[in-house]
Amino acid sequence: MTRTFTESLRLDNETTWSAAVQHRLVEELLDGSITDAVMAGYLIQDHRFLDSFLALLGSAVATADTFEARLILARFAGEVAGDENTYFERSFAALGVTDQIDERTPDTPATSGFKDLFRDAAESRDYAGALAVLVVTEWLYLDWARRAPSRARGFVHAEWIALHDNPGFAEFVAFLRRELDRLGSEHGDLTAGYFQRAVELELAFFDQAYDHPVGGAR
Numbered sequence: 001m002t003r004t005f006t007e008s009l010r011l012d013n014e015t016t017w018s019a020a021v022q023h024r025l026v027e028e029l030l031d032g033s034i035t036d037a038v039m040a041g042y043l044i045q046d047h048r049f050l051d052s053f054l055a056l057l058g059s060a061v062a063t064a065d066t067f068e069a070r071l072i073l074a075r076f077a078g079e080v081a082g083d084e085n086t087y088f089e090r091s092f093a094a095l096g097v098t099d100q101i102d103e104r105t106p107d108t109p110a111t112s113g114f115k116d117l118f119r120d121a122a123e124s125r126d127y128a129g130a131l132a133v134l135v136v137t138e139w140l141y142l143d144w145a146r147r148a149p150s151r152a153r154g155f156v157h158a159e160w161i162a163l164h165d166n167p168g169f170a171e172f173v174a175f176l177r178r179e180l181d182r183l184g185s186e187h188g189d190l191t192a193g194y195f196q197r198a199v200e201l202e203l204a205f206f207d208q209a210y211d212h213p214v215g216g217a218r
C-alpha cells in the first residue's frame, strides 16, 4: 500500500512523535496523578502559545486556495478564540494561578520555539507550510487524547482531554491531513522541515513542564 504524504511525514519522525504521545505528562494526565503545580505551569505556557497559534491559523485562512477550506479554518479559529479561551480562565481560577503568577512566569524555550515557528510559517504566506505545522499541533494532540480510558479527576483534566478527543476535532484533523496530502509533496522540503520542528517542540514542551512547575499554584 502506498503511504499518504502525512503518514510518511509522521513515520519520518516516529521516535520523537511516540515519545511525545507517551510522555510522562500524558500518562499522569490520563491517570489523574499529575500535580497541580505541573498542570498549572503547563497550562500557563499553553495559553501563551494560543496568541501566535491564532495568528498562524489566520494566515492559513488568508492563504487557503479554496473557499471550503477557508470556511473550515475560519470556523475553527472562532472555536479556539471562544470556548478554549474560557477553559484557560476557569482552570487558572481553580488552580490558583493569579495574573501576578502568570506575569512573573517566563516563557520556556519550547514556548519561544513555538512562537518563532508559528511566526515563520505565518510570514512565509505559504498555505502548505502553515498546514505542516497545524497538522502536527492538532494530530499529535488527538493521538494522545485518544489513549483513553482516562481516570482524570476534576474538570481541569477532563475538559483538557475532551477538548482533544471528540468527533469534531477528529474531523478537523482529518481535514488538515487531506489538505496537506493534496498540497504537501509539491512543497516537500519546506513542509518536512516545519513538520520536524513542530514534533520536536511538542516533545520539548512536555519535558519542560517538569522543569518549571508553578509553585504559587495550590
Ligand SMILES: Cc1ncc(C[n+]2csc(CCO)c2C)c(N)n1
Residues within 6 Å of the ligand: 046, 049, 053, 080, 084, 137, 138, 141, 163, 164, 202, 205
Ligand atoms: C503544545 C501544544 N501543542 C498542541 C496543542 C493542541 N492545540 C493547540 S491549539 C488547539 C486548538 C483547540 O483546541 C489545539 C488542539 C496544544 N494545546 N498545545
